[in-house]
Amino acid sequence: MTGIGDDSAVLAIPEGHQALVTTDFSLEGVHFRREWHPPDSVGHRCLARGFSDIAAMGGTPITAFLSLALPQNLPQKWVDGFMRGLFTLAEKFGVSLAGGDTAESPAGVLADIIVLGSVPKGKAVLRSGARPGDRIYVTGALGGSAAIVKLLLDEKRRRRIRPRDFPQHFYPIPRLEVGRFLRENNLASAMIDISDGLSTDLAHICEENGVGAEILEQLIPKALIGRPAPKVDLRLAMHGGEDYELLFTAAQRKRIPSRIAGIAITEIGEIKRTKNIMMINQHGMQSELRPEGWEHFNIR
């Protein structure tokens, strides 16, 4: 069921708009660990995944639905923390929770977030639309979330981690304003959110358009994490997932601001006709960038 007090939620999509729908699982042991993630971080990240998908379409979230299955022995305090994290992020973007489903879980906390958004008719920014010669951009900096998972995997260092000091992993902010700005100003030819890592998500864009890309290694913006804040390894910036930044392409003639809504926008390369993705290092050496995928707790 969905809809607080009805079988379905009843919602208005603004006149002249299309609906956007996205759904994302957050499963204990797969996407988060209760020993690692405070409950409000789990709630926050659960909704951030959905918002990030709406951001990547240039859309505006209208409302969210939560299907939540809980193990019988879960303390109510955990659930309260989870809901607080989710609601705090929802409020930040003026979104309400319109319903969902609840069940007893056979194993661990199981959440599925559904976000309903809207976009003016025909204006959604798709993954298709990138053309050879288009420039490739990313928002923010990459590899921060994966670098923090790497710290979490180290038992000794984990104990010293305060989640609030590592927002890239525990409280990522989806780039809704950036996505909307790009769509409103008709700047992006294609867009995707970087949830599986730059190498994988860029490969998705290239496959979708039957093109390749050339990336300049030294242009990739590497995240700074913790205090003092060292830059993350290039490997993590290239392959690490769950940064929830945006990757987009734009025709060469478009002027892309260097910051949008306070977020740095970095040009990292160019779409090419030949179908492979090449990395060029500072010495001009080329190597092929292969998508490595992203398994949440399996940092290589």
Added chain:
Amino acid sequence: MTGIGDDSAVLAIPEGHQALVTTDFSLEGVHFRREWHPPDSVGHRCLARGFSDIAAMGGTPITAFLSLALPQNLPQKWVDGFMRGLFTLAEKFGVSLAGGDTAESPAGVLADIIVLGSVPKGKAVLRSGARPGDRIYVTGALGGSAAIVKLLLDEKRRRRIRPRDFPQHFYPIPRLEVGRFLRENNLASAMIDISDGLSTDLAHICEENGVGAEILEQLIPKALIGRPAPKVDLRLAMHGGEDYELLFTAAQRKRIPSRIAGIAITEIGEIKRTKNIMMINQHGMQSELRPEGWEHFNIR
């Protein structure tokens, strides 16, 4: 993610319509058992739950999304069967699957079905709207699904059960045409689907409206199951869940057909001003009908 090849699905809601959204978990060990339910039955029932919620609003399903988490060792054949069951029901109602999410499951098959539907603006049939004096109706017959769960719980009898002979439990048909007919002809004052059992779902309607009800015991349509087809016990018809029939109320002056889209419609009682729900048996004896809830594999 959602949207085959994009971060979100982009969908048109017909002009002058509102969107309906519903989400329902189907979790192994909670809502189904792999030893009991063939994979196509699990897929069918998963989508039927969502369709039934849309039916209860008088809506039309547009598209469905599936979040599906699978254990690593699950045979591909099981997944194929699941998808076949889901697609067969989807096609029956002209609905496409627009995307979803996939993940590895930490334990068992975990599915969350999201159905997006539509209804002309302001015309959704809500749970609120029932008034004292309104007649209470149900579609089809009740208790069939619970009676079959009771058979499944009996190890010896379970082995002889052929799922196709017991469609009420394994392949229930959501009452979409009935719901739409009632809405188009402005017949129902309130509606809900009977997923938790008559006693519980009628209590939801009564609570929502601050009213009570009087039910005539001998009018409750009891399901016939198997061959030869004995009628199910009154207890199961009153309290058994997952029949996915509709319960609705209508003003006394409305003429309700005895069949809609081939489905029997039965008047079983009346909405009352006093807040309890009374059952009256064939001897005119009254007793209070208390909602018993419905736990999927816990038949009392």
